[in-house]
Amino acid sequence: MRFTSEQRLDDDVVEREFTLGDIPGILWTPASASASAPVPLILLGHPPLGLGTMYPRLVGRARQAVADGFAAATVELPGSGDRPRLAAVDRARADMRRAVQAGEPVGDETVDALVLPLVEQAVPEWQAALDALLALPGIGGPVGYSGGVISLGIRLAVVEPRIAAAVLFAGSFVPRSMVEEARRVTVPLFVLLQWDDEGNDRQAALDLFDAFGSEEKTLLAGMGGHTGVPQSAGEAAERFLARHLS
Amino acid sequence: MRFTSEQRLDDDVVEREFTLGDIPGILWTPASASASAPVPLILLGHPPLGLGTMYPRLVGRARQAVADGFAAATVELPGSGDRPRLAAVDRARADMRRAVQAGEPVGDETVDALVLPLVEQAVPEWQAALDALLALPGIGGPVGYSGGVISLGIRLAVVEPRIAAAVLFAGSFVPRSMVEEARRVTVPLFVLLQWDDEGNDRQAALDLFDAFGSEEKTLLAGMGGHTGVPQSAGEAAERFLARHLS
Numbered sequence: 102m103r104f105t106s107e108q109r110l111d112d113d114v115v116e117r118e119f120t121l122g123d124i125p126g127i128l129w130t131p132a133s134a135s136a137s138a139p140v141p142l143i144l145l146g147h148p149p150l151g152l153g154t155m156y157p158r159l160v161g162r163a164r165q166a167v168a169d170g171f172a173a174a175t176v177e178l179p180g181s182g183d184r185p186r187l188a189a190v191d192r193a194r195a196d197m198r199r200a201v202q203a204g205e206p207v208g209d210e211t212v213d214a215l216v217l218p219l220v221e222q223a224v225p226e227w228q229a230a231l232d233a234l235l236a237l238p239g240i241g242g243p244v245g246y247s248g249g250v251i252s253l254g255i256r257l258a259v260v261e262p263r264i265a266a267a268v269l270f271a272g273s274f275v276p277r278s279m280v281e282e283a284r285r286v287t288v289p290l291f292v293l294l295q296w297d298d299e300g301n302d303r304q305a306a307l308d309l310f311d312a313f314g315s316e317e318k319t320l321l322a323g324m325g326g327h328t329g330v331p332q333s334a335g336e337a338a339e340r341f342l343a344r345h346l347s
Numbered sequence: 348m349r350f351t352s353e354q355r356l357d358d359d360v361v362e363r364e365f366t367l368g369d370i371p372g373i374l375w376t377p378a379s380a381s382a383s384a385p386v387p388l389i390l391l392g393h394p395p396l397g398l399g400t401m402y403p404r405l406v407g408r409a410r411q412a413v414a415d416g417f418a419a420a421t422v423e424l425p426g427s428g429d430r431p432r433l434a435a436v437d438r439a440r441a442d443m444r445r446a447v448q449a450g451e452p453v454g455d456e457t458v459d460a461l462v463l464p465l466v467e468q469a470v471p472e473w474q475a476a477l478d479a480l481l482a483l484p485g486i487g488g489p490v491g492y493s494g495g496v497i498s499l500g501i502r503l504a505v506v507e508p509r510i511a512a513a514v515l516f517a518g519s520f521v522p523r524s525m526v527e528e529a530r531r532v533t534v535p536l537f538v539l540l541q542w543d544d545e546g547n548d549r550q551a552a553l554d555l556f557d558a559f560g561s562e563e564k565t566l567l568a569g570m571g572g573h574t575g576v577p578q579s580a581g582e583a584a585e586r587f588l589a590r591h592l593s
Contacts, residue, residue, distance in 0.1 A: 296557070296566070307553065310568075311542075319580070320542070322556070322566040333590065334565070337583055344579065 102233035114167045116160070121230055125152060125183070126176035129163035130239060139241030141346040142234060144227065144257075144264075145175040146249020148273065149190075149219060151182035162247070165335075169343050172240045176230045178250070179222040190218055197274070201300065212274040216252045220279075224256050231263055245342045251309075252279045258286045266290070266345035268338045270330075271306035272298050280312050289317040291341040293334055296322045348479035360413045362406070367476055370430070371398060372422035375409035376485060385487030387592040388480055390473065390503075390510075391421040392495020394519065395436075395465060397428035408493070411581075415589050418486045422476045424496070425468040436464055443520070447546065458520040462498045466525075470502050477509055491588045497555075498525045504532045512536070512591035514584040516576075517552035518544055526558050535563040537587040539580055542568045 106118040109132065117128045131140060143166045147155045152175065159175060166173040180187035193214035200207045234240055243265035246254050254269045259282055267286075271294040290313055294306050310320045319341065323331045352364040355378065363374045377386060389412045393401045398421065405421060412419035426433035439460035446453045480486055489511035492500050500515045505528055513532075517540040536559055540552050556566045565587065569577045 296564075316570065317577075318542075318570055319577075320566070320568040322568075324562065324564055331563075331565075333586070337567075341579070 102230075110160070110164070114164055116163075121176065121226070121233055123184070124176050124226055124230075126174060126230060127152065127159070127163075128172065128174045128234065128237075129160075129167055130172045131167050131170070139239055140170055140172050141243050141245065142231075142240050143171045143173045143245045143247055143342060143346070144231070145173050145247055146254055146270075147175060147178070148249060149178045149181045152177050153182055162335075165339060166342075169339055170347065171245075171342070172234075174230065174234050176226060179219055179226070187218060187222075189214060207274060209277060213276045213278070216250070216274060216276050216279070219250065220252050220256050223250075223253050224260065227253070227257060228261055231261070235263070243346050245346050247338065247342065251275060255279050255283050255286060258288050258290075264288060266342060268293065268342060271309060272301050275305065275309055280309055283309055283312040284314045286313050287315055289341075289345050290315045290319070291338050292318065292320045293330060293338060294320060294322040295325055295329060297324060297326060299326055348476075356406070356410070360410055362409075367422065367472070367479055370422050370472055370476075371428065372420060372476060373398065373402075373405070373409075374418065374420045374480065374483075375406075375413055376418045377413050377416075385485055386416055386418050387489050387491065388477075388486050389417045389419045389491045389493055389588060389592070390477070391419050391493055392500055392516075393421060393424070394495060395424045395427045398423050399428060408581075411585055412588075415585055416593065417491075417588070418480075420476065420480050422472060425465055425472070433464060433468075435460060453520060455523060459522045459524070462496070462520060462522050462525070465496065466498050466502050469496075469499050470506060473499070473503060474507055477507070481509070489592050491592050493584065493588065497521060501525050501529050501532060504534050504536075510534060512588060514539065514588060517541075517555060518547050521551065521555055526555055529555055529558040530560045532559050533561055535587075535591050536561045536565070537584050538564065538566045539576060539584060540566060540568040541571055541575060543570060543572060545572055 102119050102121050104117050104119045108116050110116050113132050115130050115132050119126050163173040180190050193211050196211045197207050244263045245266050246264050247268040248270050251269050254267050258264050258267050266289045268291045292310050321334050323334045348365050348367050350363050350365045354362050356362050359378050361376050361378050365372050409419040426436050439457050442457045443453050490509045491512045492503055492510050493514040494516050497515050500513050504510050504513050512535045514537045538556050567580050569580045
């Protein structure tokens with residue numbers, strides 16, 4: 102892990118860009134972190150639109166995480182931003198958009214091709230990032246995962262024992278195999294659902310919530326579309342992480 | 348409205364029992380209420396088990412409401428506690444219990460007979476209580492309704508313009524006609540659902556949530572049975588009321 106930039110965002114937040122091999126990432130820490138006890142880490146998930154595009158929303162979430170006493174970090178997804186494209190995923194995305202624009206259902210094969218290769222490649226990368234991040238002074242466990250591609254959150258929660266709690270956003274396509282995988286998730290979960298998300302199958306999201314194996318799981322459904330998560334819902338998710346990681 | 352007892356529960360809460368005609372009720376106010384600006388009022392709903400039986404849970408919710416800056420009040424439901432029994436409702440309750448014990452579905456007619464007469468009689472009583480409570484020094488609007496028989500909350504939210512926000516517990520039988528009535532509810536709503544509530548039809552609860560006409564409505568579903576609402580869910584409901592009544 103090599104830091105490529107460092108800036109102080111405000112009195113309390115230090116933002117550092119890094120590369121891990123050829124994967125870019127960003128780490129946000131409290132300015133006072135190295136001096137005090139290690140803080141828990143929240144991995145900020147995001148949709149595959151590139152860190153540059155997602156930066157304004159990510160930095161808002163990161164600032165909140167730091168204010169809550171955490172470090173926050175994220176890495177670029179495979180095929181996004183300046184990373185090499187994933188041709189198969191790009192084709193699946195084009196198929197998906199054609200189906201949505203034609204008002205047709207998005208087929209299972211398209212969903213699988215859109216999501217599964219991304220998850221397969223991203224999971225070991227996020228685990229490598231965890232190795233590097235947790236080796237830094239001032240950052241300790243436990244680790245939370247929050248938001249972004251829900252299938253990545255599901256897979257990480259299943260395979261990565263350092264993830265102690267997860268906030269998942271039921272707002273993206275979920276391969277059927279991931280619903281089965283969800284039964285193996287056991288960490289405390291907080292699932293956000295936008296009740297009227299135009300691009301999301303509400304019943305599929307409810308079935309997925311039902312499938313999670315976690316003894317403690319909470320579903321918070323609010324009104325509004327995909328990007329209209331109410332502030333109060335975001336705050337509830339923050340309190341959930343604070344309760345489980347502090 | 349005639350006060351029949353008054354006690355100071357702790358430094359901040361005054362509990363007063365009252366009767367309104369022949370209907371008993373309880374009012375909890377901040378000890379300092381009359382000296383300062385009027386506080387908003389939360390009507391505490393409860394199941395038809397009698398105020399005596401429900402007192403321990405009610406006083407806990409009332410203490411929290413007062414700590415949040417509200418007054419809280421409740422009145423005995425028709426047919427409960429020391430009030431005259433409602434023979435038809437008692438028969439419907441016996442039918443309901445027979446069906447549940449036999450593992451059979453509870454019929455629509457039984458649900459109607461169990462709930463509708465209770466709501467019909469209770470609504471004007473709760474409105475009369477509101478008249479009397481809001482005339483007291485130290486208590487002002489807006490008014491919130493929280494918990495208890497969900498159909499009473501729905502009807503009050505529809506007919507009583509002083510109700511500005513409601514927390515509803517999707518944990519009791521709901522007549523089909525009340526689902527239609529739910530479409531006429533427009534105040535901000537926070538609906539609690541126990542995902543594994545053994546006595547509750549989850550799909551019916553989700554359909555009811557979908558039916559509410561409110562632009563702002565939130566569903567919080569947690570794990571556990573009917574009486575196992577997690578503390579964090581109760582706190583989320585309190586924050587909802589604080590946001591809308593303060």
